[in-house]
Amino acid sequence: MSLLEHARALSRDVFIYDLRDFDTLLGGLSLNAGVTNANFYAMAEIIIEISPPGPFFLQDENGETVAQDTQPLRPGRYFVVADGTVKQTTEVPLIRLRSFPTGSRVQAFTNEVRERDGGCAVSKTENRAKQFDFWKGFEAAHIFPLAYEKQWNDQGWSRQITILPTRRTHGTINSVQNGLLLRNDIHDLFDAYAFSINPDDGHKIVFFQPDNYHLSGTFLDARFLDDPRRPPDSLLRWHFRQAVLTNMRGAGEPNFEHDFPPGSDIMGEIRRGPKAAERMEFELFDRLAHHMDIYSEEQQADVDTDEDEHEVSTDEDEHDGNVSTSASSID
Numbered sequence: 019m020s021l022l023e024h025a026r027a028l029s030r031d032v033f034i035y036d037l038r039d040f041d042t043l044l045g046g047l048s049l050n051a052g053v054t055n056a057n058f059y060a061m062a063e064i065i066i067e068i069s070p071p072g073p074f075f076l077q078d079e080n081g082e083t084v085a086q087d088t089q090p091l092r093p094g095r096y097f098v099v100a101d102g103t104v105k106q107t108t109e110v111p112l113i114r115l116r117s118f119p120t121g122s123r124v125q126a127f128t129n130e131v132r133e134r135d136g137g138c139a140v141s142k143t144e145n146r147a148k149q150f151d152f153w154k155g156f157e158a159a160h161i162f163p164l165a166y167e168k169q170w171n172d173q174g175w176s177r178q179i180t181i182l183p184t185r186r187t188h189g190t191i192n193s194v195q196n197g198l199l200l201r202n203d204i205h206d207l208f209d210a211y212a213f214s215i216n217p218d219d220g221h222k223i224v225f226f227q228p229d230n231y232h233l234s235g236t237f238l239d240a241r242f243l244d245d246p247r248r249p250p251d252s253l254l255r256w257h258f259r260q261a262v263l264t265n266m267r268g269a270g271e272p273n274f275e276h277d278f279p280p281g282s283d284i285m286g287e288i289r290r291g292p293k294a295a296e297r298m299e300f301e302l303f304d305r306l307a308h309h310m311d312i313y314s315e316e317q318q319a320d321v322d323t324d325e326d327e328h329e330v331s332t333d334e335d336e337h338d339g340n341v342s343t344s345a346s347s348i349d
Contacts, residue, residue, distance in 0.1 A: 026270030029228050031093035034062060036104040044106050045266040049093055050225040052235020056086045057219060064259055065267040066098060067107045074100035111263040111271060113296045114163055114209055126184050127192040131158035134247050135199035140223060142239060143201055157205045159198050161253045167191050178250045195249050214261035217251035226265035
């Protein structure tokens with residue numbers, strides 16, 4: 019196994035086992051600032067399955083029950099205690115690679131995200147040159163990757179969007195609500211699931227790999243959260259779940275090299291690397307989706323019809339004072 023294939027586990031200082039099976043690692047965590055005992059319970063629930071379903075609690079190495087409180091989590095080994103059989107979840111995260119926000123299909127998305135955020139939403143670095151339309155060092159990042167537009171449509175994510183793109187053929191996945199403006203280096207980490215945003219704990223920033231930026235444990239700015247154009251919590255929750263699965267489940271998902279020296283056999287390196295087929299598929303669909311509408315006119319018409327029905331439904335719900343944003347396939 020190459021270094022890239024288990025790199026996410028190398029920095030772990032928190033480990034999770036079944037109390038009845040000390041030999042099988044269920045998962046682990048590279049501990050950073052801001053992670054509480056209650057956060058740890060919520061993350062552990064994502065990476066384990068209990069059969070039959072039932073409650074569980076965690077014990078530390080001293081055999082003491084870990085309270086679900088706001089105390090900082092400590093490094094060490096933890097053990098899942100449950101009546102049922104405990105195993106690692108079979109849920110596998112969607113592979114994700116660095117995505118570059120260029121292409122005619124995402125230009126309007128980029129402009130709208132820039133106008134809303136004005137700087138990096140996570141590091142709070144302001145773009146002081148924005149009045150000159152100079153955005154070097156800042157990129158508009160998709161929360162739900164553009165390469166997975168089919169999954170976006172199939173799973174009903176468009177129902178979470180209340181602000182449609184200017185051009186309907188660009189798809190609801192290119193709504194400003196599916197974006198964050200990030201510094202280039204922060205964007206790289208976001209796409210790699212090295213950190214995420216926990217909408218269920220005050221929109222806390224959580225790092226799953228060593229935090230070189232001292233951002234873990236900080237929170238999104240209130241001004242950003244008060245903007246009606248901001249991403250819905252359901253999308254942030256989706257990214258957070260993917261980050262937990264990517265970094266904490268078992269030995270973690272592989273890292274992917276994207277900094278190839280000039281003259282490298284890039285395709286050869288990818289084919290010899292982990293999850294080569296999935297990686298090449300992502301690369302293909304990501305590049306296509308930035309420049310062209312992947313769906314046929316008939317398929318896009320079906321999506322547009324769904325969006326029209328969503329608009330009517332939302333208008334009726336607003337009239338009743340009860341706007342519903344749930345989707346059966348969305349947590």
